Amino acid sequence: MSREGRKPQLQDFGDLFMPDEAAEPILARPVRAALLEWLTEIWAEPDLKAVGIKPRKRAIFDGPPGVGKTTLGHHLAARLGLPMLAVRPDNIIDKWVGSTGQNIGALFECARRGLANPRVGPDAVMPVVLFMDEFEALAATRRAADTGADQHRNEAVDTLLQRLEQHDGFVIAATNFGDRIDPAMWRRFDIHLTLELPGQEERERIFERYIAPFGLPGAALTAMAEALETASPALIRALCENVKRQIVLGPKLKLDMGKGAVIERIIASTHPHPELGKPRLWSLGAKDHAMSLMPWPLPMADDVAEGAAAGPPADAANIVPFGGRG
Numbered sequence: 001m002s003r004e005g006r007k008p009q010l011q012d013f014g015d016l017f018m019p020d021e022a023a024e025p026i027l028a029r030p031v032r033a034a035l036l037e038w039l040t041e042i043w044a045e046p047d048l049k050a051v052g053i054k055p056r057k058r059a060i061f062d063g064p065p066g067v068g069k070t071t072l073g074h075h076l077a078a079r080l081g082l083p084m085l086a087v088r089p090d091n092i093i094d095k096w097v098g099s100t101g102q103n104i105g106a107l108f109e110c111a112r113r114g115l116a117n118p119r120v121g122p123d124a125v126m127p128v129v130l131f132m133d134e135f136e137a138l139a140a141t142r143r144a145a146d147t148g149a150d151q152h153r154n155e156a157v158d159t160l161l162q163r164l165e166q167h168d169g170f171v172i173a174a175t176n177f178g179d180r181i182d183p184a185m186w187r188r189f190d191i192h193l194t195l196e197l198p199g200q201e202e203r204e205r206i207f208e209r210y211i212a213p214f215g216l217p218g219a220a221l222t223a224m225a226e227a228l229e230t231a232s233p234a235l236i237r238a239l240c241e242n243v244k245r246q247i248v249l250g251p252k253l254k255l256d257m258g259k260g261a262v263i264e265r266i267i268a269s270t271h272p273h274p275e276l277g278k279p280r281l282w283s284l285g286a287k288d289h290a291m292s293l294m295p296w297p298l299p300m301a302d303d304v305a306e307g308a309a310a311g312p313p314a315d316a317a318n319i320v321p322f323g324g325r326g
């Protein structure tokens, strides 16, 4: 980390996510319920204080790549009206003995000071939610210190444990490898949320959100979500964005805009995460049943909704999955 002798600041450790840029992830019901419970607890801080307890402030999100861990952290911070600092381990881990621990100390010191809030006043600060990404890189299980490097890593875990204990703000850790986290570290987090790959219903809603302003009629949407079994939300988003890119750019580039040709180009340019395997759509391509049901050219979502329902068109609020407050 190069700070050229100046005092460290939050942005030295990662990226700041502001509350007004957050989007709400589409999540399975149990995760939504757990979240609402946590938010209720946080909002009830004064009532909890009155009975001598505090809301829980440390959560760990575990789950495969692209299921929405970062998105959820950002959304939560936004619901609390706070910015989130997404800390990357690369900005903390240092090959020099002792420096990783010092960086951890400097990070928590910055987080304690908070973020300047010039909109409110020259000295105003707001607390930040610390989001510690790829947490296994910083908090892996300690092991017998056979080498200097092991010892260095173990010391960093000890420092992190202490700092977490002392820190009064919100900390969310995220990992794709929950089983690699040091058990003592794991216990410091009082909320554990596992984000799974989306089920059929969530895949339908995720596809609907990212294919908008286009849309699919009911049966085609169901078939599409079936063809996308095992896809992460990130992959579904990338697929939908590639569809829209083709619709806009294909004619300008004078590409074959026949349904089969477009589908094959989209699949070839959308890459499932190597750890997650390929959903059926990638094996069958244009021959997939879901593709035979897909109307082409793609209709606009409003037209689909009007055609399907005799009543008023579905409004945009239908895709906001998690009501609650805010």
Ligand SMILES: Nc1ncnc2c1ncn2[C@@H]1O[C@H](COP(=O)(O)OP(=O)(O)OP(=O)(O)O)[C@@H](O)[C@H]1O
Residues within 6 Å of the ligand: 023, 024, 025, 026, 027, 063, 064, 065, 066, 067, 068, 069, 070, 071, 072, 176, 206, 233, 234, 235, 237
């Ligand atoms: N549950 C979801 N609902 C809607 N969109 C999602 C969801 N999960 C992920 N996305 C979209 O996929 C992209 C990647 O999501 P995100 O970075 O939050 O995943 P992640 O779990 O943090 O992945 P990684 O393990 O790679 O850090 C984002 O653009 C986000 O908009």
Ligand SMILES: [Mg+2]
Residues within 6 Å of the ligand: 069, 070, 071, 133, 174
């Ligand atoms: Mg992430």
